[in-house]
Amino acid sequence: MNEPKRPLPRADEFDTQAFWAGTKDKEFRYQQCKQCETVVFYARRHCTGCLDGELEWKVASGRATVYTYSIVRQSYHPFFRNQVPYAVAWVDLEEGPRILSNIVGVEDPLTEVAIGMPLEIEWEEHDDLCIPLFKPA
Amino acid sequence: MSQDRDAAIVGIHEYPSRDVEGEVSPLQIKAESASRALKDAGLNWSDVDAIYDAGEAGGMAGLTMAEYFGLSPNVIDTTNVGGSSYEFHAAHARRDIRAGKAKVALLTYGSTAHSNARAIGVGGRGGASMHPAENMDAYAGMTLIANYAMVAHRHMHQYGTTSEQLAEISVATRMHAMRNPEAVRAMEDLEFLDIRETTISDVVNSRMIADPLHLLECCMISDGGGAVVIASPEIARDCRTDPVWILGSGEATKYPMSGGDITTSAAAQSGPQAFLEAGVTPSEMDVAMIYDSFSITVLALLEDLGFCPKGEGGRWVEGGRLRFDRPNDGPALNTDGGGLSSNHPGMRGIFLLLEATRQLRGESTSQVADAKLAVAHGNGGMLGSRHAAGTIVLGRD
Numbered sequence A: 001m002n003e004p005k006r007p008l009p010r011a012d013e014f015d016t017q018a019f020w021a022g023t024k025d026k027e028f029r030y031q032q033c034k035q036c037e038t039v040v041f042y043a044r045r046h047c048t049g050c051l052d053g054e055l056e057w058k059v060a061s062g063r064a065t066v067y068t069y070s071i072v073r074q075s076y077h078p079f080f081r082n083q084v085p086y087a088v089a090w091v092d093l094e095e096g097p098r099i100l101s102n103i104v105g106v107e108d109p110l111t112e113v114a115i116g117m118p119l120e121i122e123w124e125e126h127d128d129l130c131i132p133l134f135k136p137a
Numbered sequence B: 001m002s003q004d005r006d007a008a009i010v011g012i013h014e015y016p017s018r019d020v021e022g023e024v025s026p027l028q029i030k031a032e033s034a035s036r037a038l039k040d041a042g043l044n045w046s047d048v049d050a051i052y053d054a055g056e057a058g059g060m061a062g063l064t065m066a067e068y069f070g071l072s073p074n075v076i077d078t079t080n081v082g083g084s085s086y087e088f089h090a091a092h093a094r095r096d097i098r099a100g101k102a103k104v105a106l107l108t109y110g111s112t113a114h115s116n117a118r119a120i121g122v123g124g125r126g127g128a129s130m131h132p133a134e135n136m137d138a139y140a141g142m143t144l145i146a147n148y149a150m151v152a153h154r155h156m157h158q159y160g161t162t163s164e165q166l167a168e169i170s171v172a173t174r175m176h177a178m179r180n181p182e183a184v185r186a187m188e189d190l191e192f193l194d195i196r197e198t199t200i201s202d203v204v205n206s207r208m209i210a211d212p213l214h215l216l217e218c219c220m221i222s223d224g225g226g227a228v229v230i231a232s233p234e235i236a237r238d239c240r241t242d243p244v245w246i247l248g249s250g251e252a253t254k255y256p257m258s259g260g261d262i263t264t265s266a267a268a269q270s271g272p273q274a275f276l277e278a279g280v281t282p283s284e285m286d287v288a289m290i291y292d293s294f295s296i297t298v299l300a301l302l303e304d305l306g307f308c309p310k311g312e313g314g315r316w317v318e319g320g321r322l323r324f325d326r327p328n329d330g331p332a333l334n335t336d337g338g339g340l341s342s343n344h345p346g347m348r349g350i351f352l353l354l355e356a357t358r359q360l361r362g363e364s365t366s367q368v369a370d371a372k373l374a375v376a377h378g379n380g381g382m383l384g385s386r387h388a389a390g391t392i393v394l395g396r397d
Ligand SMILES: [Zn+2]
Pocket: A033, A034, A035, A036, A037, A038, A047, A048, A049, A050, A051, A052, A053, A054
């Protein structure tokens, strides 16, 4: 029997494929408009701040903080049911993007995760991409 | 009052069973509910000239629902914004009736979520889809409740809100459920343990599902459905029920934004629109039917609708303020027993309109004395990420 695996993003989704391609090199890519400087995340083809803006790719430092989080105690998902208790969090990157991820590298998520806690990125390697997780900085 | 009275709820029906044991389909629930709601109004199928459908029963509803009902409507609206769809439908029905496009609008809902064992209240969710946002989120294993729990954590962090304050919402709602025989039967059929009024300590000592939310802060997963008939003033005058007027409506959506405040929902946009249009204020509401997927949903929505300032919801709900028998302290909350303790098949929005209508007709099992004004607020999608808000203000003659 196969071990249940973490659900992975599709590499061929139109808007986010360049983000996921970057994770192969452990780059956290985000977009910023050259004209109006709006930070766009998740990735898109159009600037959400102006009509003719050209988006350029940037690479985030990986430094981040916990905006908010929950500890999941119960899941019916074949992979995640074996991970409980685990921390899910909205994570604010230093450069602006807010991403949903997991906090890893803590002995006891019930006591060691807090709002405002400084984080750094921790890449989880898979065949065709890496998943951006976060650990205490 | 100077409000426009140009469309009224004239017929309602709440499908009584919360566990159909796989013997009835969502379409059958919709059709039976529609027929009873029309009967309630004293109307017939042939009077219906507009249908509103979220497509929850599948099969490209805009093409197939009219045929299923055997109708030839002039207006077909298939807005789907999750659980708030029915507040949007009510708003659109009023708009279409006002514009002269329709006279009798039919809204229906049917679901066999419980029979299908769909995980709504405490479950997980599946893999990545082709929507770009989903393609970013799915790897993290966020359950539905964890999504809401993250709003609760941030609310506690920013404003000092406590689990005991959130529990007030569960306690008041269960108290109302125990007075509603259909809610009691629902809890029996869904095999709730220890069906009784609860205390704050019951709630905060129940099992943690996703920190900081406990089991008794989560909605049930039921089967069910219902229908609403909305009519023009000319039709409403001849109906067998007293009209419940749609006085104002508001619609909005919200989604994750860099630097955004997760504790403030789309209700902060839809609520003021609805109250302004109705020419009333939140403090005048006798009844607040607020989508209670989880305790935090109600707390955030009460603040965003303007019942109290942002961040003060925890203190505001203390001391049993939301009970139906405390009319001088503000509105009664979810007097049917809510999604927490009466009915949540996945898209609860229609039940908010149903119970608000019962209150304004004087037919609730937890009747607020002389109730004149009610607000129904639906939240669709997920509070902690992308969601829709539909606010409807209702009043009687
Ligand atoms: Zn731009």
